[in-house]
Amino acid sequence: MASVKQFQVTFDCAEPERVARFWCEVLGYVVPPPPEGFATWDDFDRSLPPERQGSAFACIDPSGVGPRLYFQRVPEGKVVKNRVHLDVRVGAGLVGEERLARLEDECARLVALGAVRVRLLPADGVDESCIVMRDIEGNEFDLD
Incomplete structure (x- = not known):
């Protein structure tokens, strides 16, 4: 029988630390401790060659259950719809008006953090x- 593999989700982006910190707020994730020998991530970043400074950042589930999220700087901007996206499960187990109210509350919180509401997909x-x-x-995700 095959064993279950751990995985991380990688985002291409222009500003890795900024996007990582946004997703920390969305998911309740945290920034992991800096590598051994460095007091802060800024100290670690300054130790890199100039062309690699600010090129990557990560965040983790503090409980250790969810996947690590890794953000890497790429030169090109986003031009098409994501082929993979995250569903942020804030309404799991809820239906009808109760579910909509929970989704709307979370949407308002995330818009205040800089997210953009695209559209409501009503129950069908x-x-x-x-x-x-x-x-x-501009990376798509769903509040589900």
């Missing part, structure tokens, strides 16, 4: 409602 008899959003660099 098969799937419950969700809200399509974009993070601070």
